């Protein structure tokens with residue numbers, strides 16, 4: 001009867017031949033593992049140098065590091081020599097880059113994540129740190145007038161209104177960056193954020209004007225210039241932000257929208273008739 005050999009990769013096998021084969025196999029794995037580890041280390045180094053802000057803000061991305069040992073644990077065919085596998089940080093996040101294309105892709109992903117994290121951090125600090133807010137020196141904190149409705153910008157060049165046929169739903173009030181923006185009416189801030197779609201830095205206020213619900217929207221403000229948050233109450237003419245060029249905007253202006261009963265109206269004649 002011919003001898004039957006049952007191959008096993010278990011390092012605890014009693015059969016010395018099998019143990020030797022396993023050792024040989026593991027040696028064959030050492031080189032690619034080391035290559036992966038080095039590539040991973042280089043990628044981590046590049047990221048650490050190029051994206052220092054990412055390190056402190058990417059808790060989610062770094063929360064679940066995967067080592068080559070962990071990867072190997074899921075593959076019983078791969079016996080990783082511990083001393084080789086733990087010499088260098090092998091991967092960042094959950095991605096193991098093995099080809100130039102994959103490394104490029106990973107770097108692009110990390111750069112995108114870093115930009116997002118930096119933007120989020122910037123937004124968070126802008127919301128809490130008044131020092132990052134543009135200077136308000138010499139700026140009127142309340143719009144002129146005494147009426148229930150005020151012009152959101154007091155000095156401006158009239159731009160495009162709603163109904164242009166390309167989905168534009170507001171009135172563009174062209175003014176230099178940093179020009180104060182005032183609440184068009186007293187009410188409750190229903191949204192306020194550093195980025196709301198094409199509006200960019202923007203906010204929305206719901207007002208009750210003699211029983212009519214009027215929503216006003218203010219888009220393209222300067223980053224960090226929002227003075228109020230969702231849930232805040234504002235008075236008519238209260239300073240709420242600064243004219244900017246954020247979001248889907250090509251030139252400094254306030255995109256001012258007014259909706260009555262949920263329907264877009266032309267703010268220009270509405271202000272002309274009601275503001276005072």
Ligand SMILES: [Zn+2]
Pocket residue numbers: 168170171172254255256
């Ligand atoms: Zn506009």
